[in-house]
Amino acid sequence: MMRHLRSIMRITWVDKVPSKEVLERTGLPSMEDLLTRKNLRWTGHLMRMSPNRLPNKSIYSQMPSVHRKRGRPRLRFKDTIKRNQKLRDIKTHSLASLSQQRDKWREIVK
Template identity: 75%
Template sequence: MMRHLLSIMRITWMDKVTNKDILERTGLPSMEDLLMRKNLRWTEYLMRMSLDRLATQILFYQLSSGHRKKGRPRLRFKDTIKRILKLRDIKTDSLTSLS
């Protein structure tokens, strides 16, 4: 995407313009922003589903037994959602089930 924007704006790599500057000039959101929006939209959709649906059961599922590997645990979907909500200063009153 950035390569195409550079060619449209006729900016070369020798101009030393950062990606952030290019996105500000064009008014487009960053890829990180787009992914956050999609994750929040999907979470909103999940929250409207009934609890007997498989997708919501997987989201709210907690292991009752077992163990995880040593080291830093892999992030779950609900961990990334919590991080996004914290970054965007969104209150989690409606998402109390996310533990």
């Protein structure tokens, strides 16, 4: 994406313009911001679903304890939800009530 933006704006690597500045000039969000938005949108859908639906069950279920490999544990979807909540300053206890109010949820996600 950045390569195409740079070619449209005729910015070469010799100009040494950082990617953050290219995004500011174009007014486009970063890839991290886009992924955070998509994740929060899906989280809102999950919170509004009934608890007996499969996606909701899979989020709140726990795997039986198994032997883990060495190193850092792999991120779960729950962990990314928590990280994105911190990025958008959403309190954990207010997540369920905010997601039920679609207008407020859309404002937070954008």
